[in-house]
Amino acid sequence: MPEQKTVTLNMGPQHPSTHGVLRVLLELDGERVVKATPVVGYLHTGIEKTMESKLYYQALVCTDRMDYLAPMSNNLGYCLAVEKLMDIEVPEKVQWARVCLAELTRIKSHLVWLGTHSIDLGAMSMLLYTFRDRESIIDVYEACGGQRMMTSYIRIGGLAHELPVDFDKKVRRVVKQVNEGLVDYENLLTNNEIFINRTRNVAVISAEDAIAWSLSGPMLRGSGVKHDLRKANPYSGYENFDFEIAYGEKGDAYDRYLLRLKEMRQSLRIISQALDGMPEGPYRARVPGVVLPPKEDVLYKMESMIFHFKIITEGFKAPVGSVYQAIESPKGELGFLITGDGSNRPRRVRVRPPSFVNLASLPRLVEGGMFSDVVCAIGSIDIVLGEVDR
Amino acid sequence: MGIEEKIPDSIILTTLDKMVNWSHRRSMWPLGFGLACCAIEMMSTFAPHFDLARYGMEVMRPSPRQADLMIVAGRVSMKMAPVIKTLYEQMPNPKWVLAMGACASCGGVFNNYAILQGVDRIIPVDIYVPGCPPRPEQLMDGILKLYDKVDKESLKDKREDWGRRVG
Amino acid sequence: MEEQFRGFIKDQFGEAVIREDDFRGEQSFYIKPEALIDICQAFLEDNELQVRFLSDLTAIDWLGHERESEGRFELIYNLYSLTHAHRFFLKMHLPAEAPKLASLCDLWPGANWMEREVYDLFGIEFVGHPDLTKILTPDDLEGHPLRRDFPLTYEQPQFSWNKDEPPEVIR
Numbered sequence: 261m262p263e264q265k266t267v268t269l270n271m272g273p274q275h276p277s278t279h280g281v282l283r284v285l286l287e288l289d290g291e292r293v294v295k296a297t298p299v300v301g302y303l304h305t306g307i308e309k310t311m312e313s314k315l316y317y318q319a320l321v322c323t324d325r326m327d328y329l330a331p332m333s334n335n336l337g338y339c340l341a342v343e344k345l346m347d348i349e350v351p352e353k354v355q356w357a358r359v360c361l362a363e364l365t366r367i368k369s370h371l372v373w374l375g376t377h378s379i380d381l382g383a384m385s386m387l388l389y390t391f392r393d394r395e396s397i398i399d400v401y402e403a404c405g406g407q408r409m410m411t412s413y414i415r416i417g418g419l420a421h422e423l424p425v426d427f428d429k430k431v432r433r434v435v436k437q438v439n440e441g442l443v444d445y446e447n448l449l450t451n452n453e454i455f456i457n458r459t460r461n462v463a464v465i466s467a468e469d470a471i472a473w474s475l476s477g478p479m480l481r482g483s484g485v486k487h488d489l490r491k492a493n494p495y496s497g498y499e500n501f502d503f504e505i506a507y508g509e510k511g512d513a514y515d516r517y518l519l520r521l522k523e524m525r526q527s528l529r530i531i532s533q534a535l536d537g538m539p540e541g542p543y544r545a546r547v548p549g550v551v552l553p554p555k556e557d558v559l560y561k562m563e564s565m566i567f568h569f570k571i572i573t574e575g576f577k578a579p580v581g582s583v584y585q586a587i588e589s590p591k592g593e594l595g596f597l598i599t600g601d602g603s604n605r606p607r608r609v610r611v612r613p614p615s616f617v618n619l620a621s622l623p624r625l626v627e628g629g630m631f632s633d634v635v636c637a638i639g640s641i642d643i644v645l646g647e648v649d650r
Numbered sequence: 651m652g653i654e655e656k657i658p659d660s661i662i663l664t665t666l667d668k669m670v671n672w673s674h675r676r677s678m679w680p681l682g683f684g685l686a687c688c689a690i691e692m693m694s695t696f697a698p699h700f701d702l703a704r705y706g707m708e709v710m711r712p713s714p715r716q717a718d719l720m721i722v723a724g725r726v727s728m729k730m731a732p733v734i735k736t737l738y739e740q741m742p743n744p745k746w747v748l749a750m751g752a753c754a755s756c757g758g759v760f761n762n763y764a765i766l767q768g769v770d771r772i773i774p775v776d777i778y779v780p781g782c783p784p785r786p787e788q789l790m791d792g793i794l795k796l797y798d799k800v801d802k803e804s805l806k807d808k809r810e811d812w813g814r815r816v817g
Numbered sequence: 818m819e820e821q822f823r824g825f826i827k828d829q830f831g832e833a834v835i836r837e838d839d840f841r842g843e844q845s846f847y848i849k850p851e852a853l854i855d856i857c858q859a860f861l862e863d864n865e866l867q868v869r870f871l872s873d874l875t876a877i878d879w880l881g882h883e884r885e886s887e888g889r890f891e892l893i894y895n896l897y898s899l900t901h902a903h904r905f906f907l908k909m910h911l912p913a914e915a916p917k918l919a920s921l922c923d924l925w926p927g928a929n930w931m932e933r934e935v936y937d938l939f940g941i942e943f944v945g946h947p948d949l950t951k952i953l954t955p956d957d958l959e960g961h962p963l964r965r966d967f968p969l970t971y972e973q974p975q976f977s978w979n980k981d982e983p984p985e986v987i988r
Contacts, residue, residue: 276682280684304728305686305725305762305765309963312969391699472927473925493904582906583843584873584906593872607877607879608878612873617931620927645686
């Protein structure tokens with residue numbers, strides 16, 4: 261019998277710590293990982309293909325269901341890209357409201373990440389705390405879009421409808437609650453010896469490697485690269501806000517944990533600024549034939565009703581050409597490349613998925629490390645399989 | 651009048667069906683796996699605020715061999731379908747399936763080449779919960795409806811079914 | 818900034834650049850596919866422009882459109898300079914028959930999965946890729962879903978009710 265040196269272990273697709281349906285084939289030499297091969301595609305939904313067959317407005321629905329932890333970020337990215345393609349300027353109020361919602365989404369996504377990541381590492385109670393605070397953000401979502409998760413509230417050219425009356429009050433309550441919650445999380449984890457031992461010097465990646473592997477978001481900043489699209493290429497009026505980029509030094513899982521906590525605090529800062537300075541104005545741009553007219557006009561004005569009818573039934577025709585719009589989603593650089601071909605449906609919608617690209621570096625993170633650290637590495641990348649597989 | 655008067659207080663008389671159903675219903679352990687968006691709502695259901703533990707089923711089993719209830723939470727892709735079928739077959743009898751959300755029930759908005767148009771094409775589904783994703787209350791309601799369904803089951807109907815599968 | 822990038826690529830690879838595009842203020846260069854590796858290497862090694870980040874890589878199928886005359890598949894490489902916060906695109910057209918292109922895996926390890934995805938969904942071959950296999954679609958799926966002639970809805974016969982019927986095709 262030939263001597264077998266390594267053991268191959270299959271992890272997933274049904275595994276509680278793979279955050280969905282990721283499958284990893286691990287080659288183990290004792291406790292050490294010799295080779296790791298992630299196998300993805302178990303949630304391949306054909307979203308890009310589906311969007312090609314839909315009108316620009318209809319395709320928006322699919323974006324929610326990609327990164328389902330941060331639906332508003334996806335809405336924002338898609339709408340910004342279509343607005344770029346159609347050359348639409350949105351009112352200032354819309355920009356501020358969008359920033360506010362996008363940052364709420366960032367917190368929401370990070371809260372789920374924090375809960376699931378710490379459950380993987382044995383801190384069972386964290387999930388209960390983070391989901392408690394997440395519910396308050398979901399309340400805001402519900403007030404805005406009527407749905408708990410898939411709101412599709414950010415629309416092409418503006419918002420679906422006016423911000424809810426008690427938006428300000430609700431969001432301020434979130435800010436207060438998350439602020440208090442963050443203290444709880446830090447007390448529970450930051451100086452927790454078990455947590456530190458499980459995450460310090462685990463899944464380390466250097467700055468050069470992070471760039472070469474095209475990582476983005478917390479994975480890139482955790483290694484000390486000061487790059488944030490909100491600062492580098494501001495979109496949706498981020499240049500009006502005062503905030504700092506959080507970044508790590510060593511590029512290990514613990515750094516990324518600290519960084520995400522810092523990011524949440526910065527997000528709270530941005531939200532407070534957005535609430536304080538929210539300008540007055542219309543909630544949707546007025547571009548006849550492209551952006552849906554406000555509902556009040558549809559009820560009382562003939563032209564608006566015709567435009568409404570035409571947009572709903574046959575959409576609008578986009579020019580021939582490709583545009584790319586990247587935003588800093590909670591996971592990293594979320595880009596939408598939209599190609600119009602002169603018809604009312606997109607020729608191609610390409611999503612640059614941050615989780616997919618970040619996940620590609622998993623072998624680099626875990627090979628040579630201990631077997632039990634694989635779970636920590638997967639958690640610290642913060643993947644969402646809906647976005648990886650699309 | 652009858653025998654009831656003669657037996658001590660600690661003994662209760664019932665039918666076998668009722669007792670079996672009662673015990674099935676009170677110890678239903680779901681299989682802990684999520685597929686897509688609905689899985690997050692499923693987690694919310696187990697988390698505080700909604701707290702499914704009130705119904706005695708917060709124990710998610712990571713292994714299908716210890717689970718009775720499969721909550722198919724999310725869209726089932728063509729690549730995942732054989733895996734789901736294997737998971738279902740690994741679960742011991744009696745077992746129930748809850749299709750959570752539009753995608754698991756009928757494919758939802760994704761009528762395309764990649765998504766299985768309803769998980770009932772590969773495994774029998776006991777209860778469908780609509781919504782995209784369903785609210786936690788809806789999921790709870792679905793589970794309670796499933797309890798009602800379990801209450802109406804009879805061992806007589808199952809005997810043939812189980813016998814076939816074992817034999 | 819755009820001038821610098823234009824100057825750089827025009828000076829060194831003047832004959833490889835077919836045309837330039839400035840749609841909605843996004844700088845893109847249509848290049849000859851053979852020159853891709855050299856151009857990327859030159860950008861990667863240049864210390865002034867600092868183009869170190871391959872942001873994205875994707876393809877477009879122009880089947881049935883007037884643009885198809887240039888070549889059915891359009892490949893888009895999305896490069897980013899972290900220092901200058903400048904993004905530009907390298908685009909090229911490939912023919913419908915046996916589309917092939919050199920792999921960038923030696924320059925950027927991150928290109929590995931992106932190229933696999935394009936291979937899986939479009940059927941474009943990347944020469945020199947270490948492991949060019951399917952990534953998203955199931956192993957038994959035939960064809961490349963994101964090609965325009967692949968039907969949106971057609972259940973593969975694996976669990977099928979429509980095995981013997983002609984499939985209902987929705988495009």
